[in-house]
Amino acid sequence: MEASIAQQIVDARDLAACGQPTCALVYYEALIPHLSKYITTLNDPYKQGQYSNVLKTLQEERRHLQDIELALYEFKKAPAAASSRPSQLDDPFSRSPADVHDGYRGGGPAADRQDGDPEVWRAPAKAGPRTGTSRPRVPGSNPEDRMPSWARKQPARADSISTQSSAAAAGNRRRAASISSSSSSAAGRPLAIPARVDSWHRRPGSGAAAGAGGSAQGAAKAAGVKKSEYLGPDGDLVANLERDVLDRSPGIRWTDIAGLKEAKRVLEEATVLPMIMPEFFTGIRRPVKGVMLFGPPGTGKTMLAKAVATECGCTFFNVSSATLASKYRGESERMVRCLFEMARCYSPSIIFIDEIDSLCTQRGAEGEHEASRRVKSELLVQIDGCHSAEGGERQHVVVLAATNFPWDIDEALRRRLEKRIYIPLPELEERLELLHINLKGIDVEPNVNFEMVASKLGGYSGDDITNICRDAAMNGMRRKIAGKTPAEIREMSKDEMKEPITVEDFVQAINKINPSVAQKDVKRHEEWLKVYGSI
Ligand SMILES: Nc1ncnc2c1ncn2[C@@H]1O[C@H](COP(=O)(O)OP(=O)(O)OP(=O)(O)O)[C@@H](O)[C@H]1O
Ligand SMILES: [Mg+2]
Structure with a gap:
């Protein structure tokens, strides 16, 4: 949970730093309620205070982004006035607000905003070549490269059909690769892939695409598909979704x-x-x-x-x-x-x-x-x-x-x-299993009684237990490097660092790490289970 919140914060700030206030706001709006809810589940007042500070900062950042959005909107209010300033447009170092965010390009507020709904903006315009001047881009400096792909500008259809078709074809190749990899990693059952978007409704296993036995290139060949023919509905969106959400075997059993x-x-x-x-x-x-x-x-x-x-x-x-x-x-x-x-x-x-x-x-x-x-x-x-x-x-x-x-x-x-x-x-038995899973391949002193350790971990989540194991496993190393200079530590061999985990290491780790889940939260889940659970 904490890792996912941290990642969302990084993503949101990245977008803001890339000059994409609208996209960043989408993240902030999902993140802030999520974080507030999470804070209510914390029972450690120190942690709660720290997260509340993070929340305050995020709210402040969101306010700034909203101000930026508003300012951009003000700039866009008088498009005619903006276009009657040729000297500014001629200057390659002055960016028009329209260049700052493509979602605001052209059309003025009436075109950008949805009628009657001041909150919702239209999607960035897809058609029409880019007009006006913009600064030449330094190769590799395009901030969009750092954005989630769905938030990236979509290729303008009118610009060049081959740009889109090759991007989409690349998506097709990626899909083919991912499916063939998942089919080989899994139960050995090959999954055939439709070779082109206009075969969306063709079930895998039927038709020419499947005739090639699940091999992407083979299927494409069999269907006689040329890259430029890849022009199905939402081809760009499909390619983005594939890149972002299609999971290649995560490897957990x-x-x-x-x-x-x-x-x-x-x-x-x-x-x-x-x-x-x-x-x-x-x-x-x-x-x-x-x-x-x-x-x-x-x-x-x-x-x-x-x-x-x-x-x-x-x-x-x-x-x-x-x-x-x-x-x-x-x-x-x-x-x-x-x-x-x-x-x-x-x-x-x-x-x-x-x-x-x-x-x-x-x-x-x-x-x-x-x-x-x-x-x-x-x-x-x-x-x-x-x-x-x-x-x-x-x-x-x-x-x-x-x-x-x-x-x-x-x-x-x-x-x-x-x-x-x-x-x-986790119950006692599961906690014991968790200790064994987490400490697989780690040296533990033979006198450590795992049952005893597991019995001390009531109320801890699986993630907490992983943290305790990690901390206990670090204790030995901490003892070994205590008082040594970085140069001396660098000199130490891997074997020297090794020290089995002792009972004392577990005691110290348990004393330092409190359960992350509040009892009232557990009760609430149990009550909900009684009313709505279904297995
Ligand atoms: N039953 C379990 N077996 C093995 N490891 C576990 C188990 N439960 C939790 N863990 C450990 O906790 C970590 C977090 O687990 P996971 O991300 O699945 O939790 P989650 O329930 O999805 O949490 P959240 O609700 O915050 O998203 C795992 O990476 C793993 O180390
Ligand atoms: Mg989770």
Whole structure:
């Protein structure tokens, strides 16, 4: 959780630093409520204070970005006035506000803003060659290169058709590569790929594309596809989504996860088995549409999803809510639609949406933005169509969602996530297993009683236990290097550094690290499980 928040902060600040206030604001708006919620789950007052300071800073930064947006809007208010200043435009060192953000280029406020909705901006214009002057770019200095791909400018269609088609073709090649790699890493079942976008609705395994036996180049050859023919609907968006969300086997297996037997069984039944024996999962035994993993932070929800991806051998789409949150009107819905269309095409597939609470809170809640409501509605419609039979063949797509705040999820979405699995804090046996998993290959003194250590870790999450193991394992090294200069430390060999973990190391680590999960949070989850749990 903390790592994901830190990453989101880095992304948001990166975008702000790249001069993309609108995109950055999208991140800040997802991040700030997320962080405030997280702070309420903390019971360590020191940590709470630190995070509250971070929150304040982020709110301040968001205010600055809003000011910048407003200032840009003011600049754009009088386009005629702006264009009647040729001397400024001629000066290659003065940038027009339109150059600062392409989303504001041309058309003035009436064209940029959606009628009646001052909050939502149109997506950056796609058509039309770039006009006006701009500073020549230093190669490699393009700030867009550092942005998430979905937020990058889309290639202007009118500029050159071959630019787009080659980008899209590159996406096609990437898709081909990723599928063939996932097919070889998984259960050995080859997944064929549609060779071109206009074969979206062709099921893998049928037609010329599949004739090449899953080999991308072979399939493309068999279909006689030329790069320039790759001009399907939303080709650019598809290429972006593939790059951002298509997960190449994350490499985590069931055996890497301690305990959670019931969760593994339900996940296997809901996701893995229907892919292995689809003929059995028909009629009343149809596979579930969605599964929700909920529980306190650091209990292994994301790990479980990654294990599903590795074990089931299907196409895995790993989507974060931030990817789907676009402030541009219509862009998020389009992304959701496109994502599900891709998933159906690559069926069987799993769409994993981590931290879904930041995307799918109750509709109609106070302060809810209209754009966000539309994304939720689109998501509901798409989940309903997950198992649609197309061309007489059933397509298997499962939505897997994870959250720390199940009570915030929209009720219609909750209904669609038919299996709602509680991922609790580890019990004694699981804690013991966690100690063994974490300390695999590490020297531990023979007199360390793991059962005793595990019994002291009641109330700690899996992540906390990993931290304790890490800290205990560092203690030996700390003792070895105490009082030495950096030069002396550099001289030390690897073997000299080695020192087995002692009971004292565990005691010290446990004394230093408190559980990260509050008891009241656990209670709240248990109460929600009683009312809405479903396995
Ligand atoms: N059951 C488990 N088995 C093995 N490792 C675990 C388990 N639970 C947690 N961990 C450890 O905790 C870390 C965090 O786990 P993970 O990211 O899956 O938690 P999460 O439930 O998704 O948390 P959050 O709700 O904050 O996103 C893992 O990298 C792993 O080291
Ligand atoms: Mg997680």
